[in-house]
Amino acid sequence: MSKKSSASVQRVREALTAAGLDNEVQELAASTRSAVEAADAVGCDVAQIVKSLVLKGATSGELFLVLTSGGNRVCLERIKNLAGEEVAMADAGSVRERTGFAIGGVPPLGHLAPLQALIDQDLMAHAVIWAAAGSPNALFHLTPEDLVRITGGTVAVVAEGK
């Protein structure tokens, strides 16, 4: 690897190690900013890409992490029912401030403060899934069971049209 990893990617590596997962972070030449690009870069189906969306509770101001299968759209009505309050997408500034990562590279773990996570049940159907590793060109693979374990998240129906 000729290029030095960014501090954000290094934080994800450390978080993975701390979680007992020694899965390698892959830094790719191609962009992995979107789920489709990420799937192309590693040669998997877009459904195997973990989208990390940060939502904000309207009442509590609390941030939630919603981890969805790459081809799915989050249903805010479902998240509202699960969270018990109105939710909206967090703005880019809040995401960076509260997770320590910029949109397009937000990983499922290693945030500045732990976020309550909801995990799309569609992700559980795959043997291997891929998540962002702190930058818009870094990914790591893991099993859905490990995703549940390392995030302490709740598996739920979170997508539209399910």
Ligand code: 5CA
């Ligand atoms: N690296 C890829 C694949 S793992 C990635 O991070 N994809 S993602 O889907 O998890 O992150 C991008 C998502 O952030 C988009 O799907 C979109 O829903 C959300 N997003 C994009 N722009 C904004 C914005 N300005 N405010 C809030 N959310 C945004």
